[in-house]
Amino acid sequence: MWELILAVLVLLVASALCSGIEAAIFSLPITKARQLAEKGKNGKVVQAIRENLARPISTIVIFNNLANIVGTYFVAYLATKVLTGQSLTLFPFLLTIMVILLSEIIPKTVGERFCVPVTCMAARPLFVLTWLLTPIVWFIERLTRLLVGTRVRKITSEQEIRALARIGHQEGVIDEDESRMIGKIFELDDATAEKIMTPRTAITWIRGIEPLSVAKVAIGKSQHSRVLVVGETMDDIRGIILKSRMLSLMIEGLDDNDLVQDHVEEVKLVKANTPADELLEYFKHSRVHLAVVVDEYGGVCGLVTLEDVLEVLTGEIVDETDTDIDMRETARKNGKKRLEQQGL
Numbered sequence: 001m002w003e004l005i006l007a008v009l010v011l012l013v014a015s016a017l018c019s020g021i022e023a024a025i026f027s028l029p030i031t032k033a034r035q036l037a038e039k040g041k042n043g044k045v046v047q048a049i050r051e052n053l054a055r056p057i058s059t060i061v062i063f064n065n066l067a068n069i070v071g072t073y074f075v076a077y078l079a080t081k082v083l084t085g086q087s088l089t090l091f092p093f094l095l096t097i098m099v100i101l102l103s104e105i106i107p108k109t110v111g112e113r114f115c116v117p118v119t120c121m122a123a124r125p126l127f128v129l130t131w132l133l134t135p136i137v138w139f140i141e142r143l144t145r146l147l148v149g150t151r152v153r154k155i156t157s158e159q160e161i162r163a164l165a166r167i168g169h170q171e172g173v174i175d176e177d178e179s180r181m182i183g184k185i186f187e188l189d190d191a192t193a194e195k196i197m198t199p200r201t202a203i204t205w206i207r208g209i210e211p212l213s214v215a216k217v218a219i220g221k222s223q224h225s226r227v228l229v230v231g232e233t234m235d236d237i238r239g240i241i242l243k244s245r246m247l248s249l250m251i252e253g254l255d256d257n258d259l260v261q262d263h264v265e266e267v268k269l270v271k272a273n274t275p276a277d278e279l280l281e282y283f284k285h286s287r288v289h290l291a292v293v294v295d296e297y298g299g300v301c302g303l304v305t306l307e308d309v310l311e312v313l314t315g316e317i318v319d320e321t322d323t324d325i326d327m328r329e330t331a332r333k334n335g336k337k338r339l340e341q342q343g344l
Contacts, residue, residue: 004078008095011071015103018064021126022057023111024118025049032116045123054144058137059130068099158186184313191312193279193293194272197302205230208238208261212249215260219246226290228303229264235299237292239264269294272301280309 033050036043049056072095079091111118130137162183169179205228206218219227219241229238241264249263268291270279283289289306 001082004075004082007071007075007078008098011067011075012098012102014067014071015064015099016107018060018067019104020107020111020118021122022060022064023108024115024122025053025056025060027112027115028119033119036116036120042120042123045127046119049123049126050119054141055130055137056126058140058144059126059133062133062136062140063129068103072099162186181313187312188277188280188309189275191276192272193270193274193276193291193304194301196276196308196312197293197304198308199302200234200300203228203234203300203303205234206241206260207231208259208264210260212246212258212260212263215241216246216250219243226305228267228292229260237267237269237300240267240290241265267292270304271296276309276312279304280306283309 028046028050030050033043033047037047075095076092079088083091165174165179165182168174169176174182204218204222204224206215208229208231210218220243222243225243226240227243229241230236231238238261241260245263245265268282268286268288270282270291270293272293272295274293279291282291283306291304293301293304295301
């Protein structure tokens, strides 16, 4: 009788260990495994197992099936020798309930809930067992690849990160503004220069052939710190002139007969479909915070600034010089008003 009880205990414990470890490994996030890898050698083993699941899981499946199949057969053999009558009839049903409850449901629940400590404790033994069973695991791995292919699933996705940010806010792990900012970051590559620019009709510009005496009046009335300088037409871009540059010239005693084009700074031209994240990289490294947006034919569509890019993340940024908060909305209203005046 004691032999039967011991065999049942070994069967249940062996199956429970396999089920719990398997659930723990699958429940451990890859990001957490990488954090553990930074803390020590055992963490690196955990990372290696978590990022290459095929062989470790094959090892667990082999031992789990050995426990369930061979163990059950041996237990059944002992039961036929020890038990008789009604006890022998009820034993398979009782064993099935114990296996389901004690070797599947409870261990997998514990493994999922305590995935980090369980995986850390099991990592090294599992690594050694996987190495010992390399020939068998290699055969199973090749057979699996033959049946299901070799496509590698992506570790995470943009939608998953957004969802984690929302869940983190709901659980109080991160603040609402942090969650919102994480979501906004993904909008940088979706927003283009055309979507965030100041439209052509709202641009402050001046001809390069104008004398500084005329320019300082026009520039002084503008709410913008940078003014576009053009040639014969607005599509003939010569550069930009800064209000700060005009102020310096006035302090130095500017010659009113000097032309604006003699004091311009070079400006970059970008295509209308340029993503906002590319613009951010350009502004960050070039130390120039303005670019001219052109269409596929080289015509000027508008101006885009570093502030426009940052507003994708933060919403509208307004300073003391802004009389119109949203230049795109202002341009739309002015355009609609002109059309109404023309009866269109």
